[in-house]
Amino acid sequence: MDFHIWEGGSVRLRPIQPSDWEKFHQDGMDSEIARLNDAIYGPRSEEGTKRWTERESEKGWDGHNFRLAIENLKGELVGSISTNNCDPQNGTFSYGVSIFREHWKNGYASDSIRVVLRYFFGELRYQKVNAHVYSFNEGSIKLHERLGFVNEGRLRNMAYTNGRYHDVLIFGLTYEEYLES
Template sequence: MYTGRLVRLRRVDPVRDLEDRYRWMNDPAVTDTLGMRPGRLSREEIRQYLELSASSTQSHVEWAIEALENGKHIGGCTLRNFNHVARSAELAILIGEGEYRGKGYGTDAVRLLVQVGFEQFNLNRIWLIVNAENAAGIRAYEKAGFVREGLLRSYGYINGRYYDALIMAILRDEYRAGKGRCA
C-alpha cells in the first residue's frame, strides 16, 4: 500500500472492486477517455481481468485508488508493458468517480505510481498514451512531471470519429531532479 496527499494505492481486490469497475466501464465519461465504447466489457470479463491483475505478473501490476478522506474506491492505475532490458513501463490510470475528477486525486495517484515505478521497480522511463483531447488528464500528467514526446495521429476511433493521442513520458533523471516527486 502506498499513500500520498489525497489518495492511497492498494492492491486490487476482485470481489471488492468488481461492481465499481463494472459501473465505470459503462460510463461514457470514463470510457471516452479510454477510447472504448461503454458496455464493451461484461461483468465476467472485468472479474477475470481483476483476478489476473490481483495476481500481478512481471509485465502488469495494478492498484485500486482510494480517497484518503473516506476510503472510497475512486479509480485504478497500473504499470504494464514492462521492458526489463530498457527498464521502462507504461502507466495507465482512470478516475471512475466523477466527483473526484479535476481535484488533484489523479495527479496524486500518478505521482505515487511514478514514485513506485522508479523506487520499487528501478525503472528508467515511464510512458503513457493519452487522448489528445483529454485536457484534464494531460494537465495531471504534466503536473506529475511527464513531458510530451510525440503525437499519434488518428490513433483511435470513438463516437463516430478518429482522435489523436499523445505519447508522454518521465525519465528517472527528471524524477530525481524533483520534476515528478510527491508534494
C-alpha cells in the first residue's frame, strides 16, 4: 500500500464534491448532531444544501483553513473535518469534526483528527492545536482524552441549548505531546 498524507488507517480525506449534498442534507436534519457540533439552525432546503456543497467544492486551497470530506476506505462518505483559527505566526490552530450518525463508533473521528495533526505538525510546523468541546458532549471529551489532549480549562455558561447553559471545555495538544502519543 502506498502512503498518502491524507489517508489514515480507516479514512481518507478529500475535497467536498457537489454530489455529496444528499448525505450532508440528511445529516443536517439530525438535531442531536447539530447540537453536538455547533447549534441548531433552521431547516435548509435541498436546493440550499446543493448550493452549500457547490460552494464548498469550489473553495480554493490555502493550506491552512479548510473543510474536507471524510470517507472510509471503502469510499463511503462518513463525515467532514474542518480547520479554523489557523495562526501560522504563533503556530496554533483549531478544528471541528463531524461523523454521520450511522458511522459513529468506528474510529473515523479519531483517525481523521490524526491525519490533520500529521499535516499541521509534520508539514506546516504548527506547534499547538486547540479543541473546544461542549461539556455535554461526552463522546468528544473521551475522544480528546484518548488522543492525548490536555483539558486546559473551562469557559462557563458559554453555550445555550436544549433549555439550559453549558460550559465549553478547552483541550490542547502540543507538538511534543503529539510526538509522545
